[in-house]
Amino acid sequence: xxxxxxxxxxxxxMVVVLRALADPVRLEIVQRLAVTGExxxxxxxxxLDVHQTTLSRHYRVPREAGVTWTTIKGRSRMVRLRRDDxxxxxxxxxxxxxxxxxHTLAVTGT
Numbered sequence: 001x002x003x004x005x006x007x008x009x010x011x012x013x014m015v016v017v018l019r020a021l022a023d024p025v026r027l028e029i030v031q032r033l034a035v036t037g038e039x040x041x042x043x044x045x046x047x048l049d050v051h052q053t054t055l056s057r058h059y060r061v062p063r064e065a066g067v068t069w070t071t072i073k074g075r076s077r078m079v080r081l082r083r084d085d086x087x088x089x090x091x092x093x094x095x096x097x098x099x100x101x102x103h104t105l106a107v108t109g110t
Contacts, residue, residue, distance in 0.1 A: 012066035
């Protein structure tokens with residue numbers, strides 16, 4: 001198993017995390033990971049209506065922000081949330097963003 005470049009826990013910055021979560025596609029990826037725990041990029045990408053090159057960026061931005069952790073297993077890239085790494089410096093931030101997104105979806109239906 002290999003890992004790709006991602007920041008150490010102490011290098012995670014709130015403004016970078018929030019910027020990564022501000023995009024609707026990336027937020028949808030993070031919401032899905034919050035439910036499933038870990039998934040392959042192919043599994044997630046298959047459910048999103050986004051071009052493959054754009055999708056690669058949507059995986060890279062949260063990884064570089066410290067929101068997700070990517071591990072390479074054979075030919076697959078497995079992605080999971082770095083919940084503990086985010087909760088240590090920013091307690092409750094991820095849950096607040098995810099709850100806000102769920103609330104917005106419930107109210108607007110989009």
